[in-house]
Amino acid sequence: MKKQPWLRLLALLMALALAAAACGGSSDDDDDAGTDTTAADDGGDDGGEEPAGDPEPGPGFDGTTIRLGVLTPTSGSASIIGNPLTKGNQVYWDRVNAEGGVAGKYQVELDIRDTAYTEATAIQEYNASKNDVAMFNQILGTAIIKAVLSQMQQDQIAGAPATLDADWIREPNLVPIGGPYQMQVINGVDWHINENGGEGQKICSLAQDDPYGDAAQEGLDHAGEELGFEPGPRVDFAVATADFTTQINQLEGDACEAVVLVATPLDAAGALGKAAQVGYAPQWLVVSPGFLKLLFAGDLAPYAAENVAVLSEGGNWGDESIPGMGQMIADLETYGGDQVPDPYFAFGYNQSRAVHQILEKAVEMGDLSREGILAAIQEVESLTFDGLLGDYTYGPIEERDPPRTSTIFKFDAAAPTGLTSVAEVESDAAMSFEFDG
């Protein structure tokens, strides 16, 4: 066999290279350098009985600045939710930073990553940013949270979902706020049957074919059991459906007189537009992420004003009887640039407020490490929002209890956000819903 001297050279170089690459590994005795999670071990002081000092630097905290991640769609169809919501996140922190920061001394920065509202991209962006952030201030999308949750548990990192699925209530890594979708639908259906003349009507659903749709459907099924009716068929659609003719025909063919619409704004407007076009006019009960003033105004406005109820939470924009409203509007005017009043902005603002309360507790406990933040989540007794959202009972994970009150809004093109409240509902059916998680 012919000798191959270059093969020998190759083998020698490989051996040398492997030895050099081994320098990038870590020895058994030096776990901190080897994995992300062990690096976080340095962050905290476990001595609970001694007075807590200043938190040690750790992932996402350099001793002066706390860096928070944001996983949100800034491109694609769902960016019309993601952008105002992120603006709400930012405006809140701009004001807190101007006042000195968390605990009056730690500034907060956001690391904003575009998920394009797809799980695949979100996972990559999560991995790209997880080592640089203390926790995630916003993760938008039920399906996206399901995609990254196991990683978050593995990395022991906390995050605030910008989605209202009841599944998050018993998740120690998540900081949910607001009444879950299940609550919105149960209260909305209760309102329709008892106060809107919908008794005896066939109530169906037009839902996104993903966990967001499943969550709302769970609410409809529970409402059916508690209020004594058999829900009509669930008609599914995929995100960014171009034409809703099939779905609308199916709902009309099934003689659905009320429809729970579970969608993001572009799809919601597409479905309502098609229904208006064919003259199909049931009572639409739109779960909160489906609404956007910009899309409901224009040609769709008369139809929306007549047939649409939006299921959400809180009061009217500008209602000075709500304690936190004045501050939010003042912050929007000071730091919001060209941002207009928007329910997603308000949600983002409140989300940062929730994260702020968690971080204050973590600083108080002297531990801004990932473990410290996870511990702080279970030490906070409740998250409060000055009336902008219902207060959320926190504490140990098994004792978490979300607000169960929903507000029913009607479309009103003249209102700043396009919504005017018509009822506040805390139904018995909602109170009986159990959050097993």
Place this chain on the structure above:
Amino acid sequence: MGIASVLDPVRRRHPGGRPHHKLDLEGTKDLKLLKGPWSKGFAVALAVAYFMIPGSLEEQTLRTLCYCGVYAIGAIGLNILTGFTGQVSLGHAAFFGAGAYCAAYLGSTQGWPFLTYVLAAVVVGLAIGGLVGPFAARLRGNYLAVVTIGLLFLAQHLFMNWETVTGGGNGVTVGEAAIAIGPLDFRDLELGGLKYTFPQAMFWLIWAFVALTALLAKNMVRSRPGRALQAIRDRDLSAEIIGVQPTRYKVAAFAIAGACAAVAGVFYALLQNYVNPSEFGGRIGLFLSITFVAMIIMGGVGTIYGSILGALLVEYGRRFIAERGGDAPIFGIPVEKGWVTTGELNGILFGGLIVFFLLLEPRGLAALWMRVKIWFMSWPFSY
């Protein structure tokens, strides 16, 4: 001067001597994998880089290179189908998804060993490709493309509704899938008392599979079956006249492309740690399939290394823009200050690159490299 000396330039120029090293009268040199000292040196450099890179790059860059490797495996398969056989496919994401679910179900849920579920993914990819292949015997061009798009919607329906295997719309985590070959556990790699992170270990594993796939593909395309595929691509009727069976080779090309994509899907699932039906079917699946096509166009249609270059360009470029694009100035104004979002910039540049390559260099990066190579080979007469 006799006619014999005209036909035998070697003997005429140097009786008893050797021809110039660039003169290949028998064509055997064309079949060599490494054709000269430069090629061998380059192979050595690649091998050294393979071992050095995990120790010298940060975790996020390694992850990106892992994804590049995943897409490179899939792109090699598509290049065999499209670049070498001339068959259009926009259904590559469906094969990719089938592989991902092999890792999720067989690897994570059922607990099969790593090599076993990789092998299962190969078999599944071959089978699905083999089923789609016969359509290629009856259809071509746009009609074939539409049929392969149909595959995406069938796959999405299957993935969404076969809940016991796929987890349905909730997706399924892949965290329990073993990634071990013999004593080497790539989830928790330890060599000589030194621990390596997951991205470091996966870099070695994935790029070893890239090298293996590229070697197998290269061996195939430079042998008889490869020449048959290229004959079909250039003119299938002529190929049939000289004894090539187009149906058989088209089906085989689809099956091989399916197997490559399925293996890529396995590694994708392992890196993502989670798979969801929406990633591989419908609109998003179509975008993924188009991304594979873009990779081979930008890298070089009809070249194996072009598939790898294309995957590196598209995926690394995408990540680079996601990481750095927000601060990039456009007309002096940072992107995130009001022009477009980073995600939108990524989409614009992706589209722009496809247009650029199709208009100005349809044979991709591989052709640019060939030009450089030819220039040096003919130097000093490089005009």
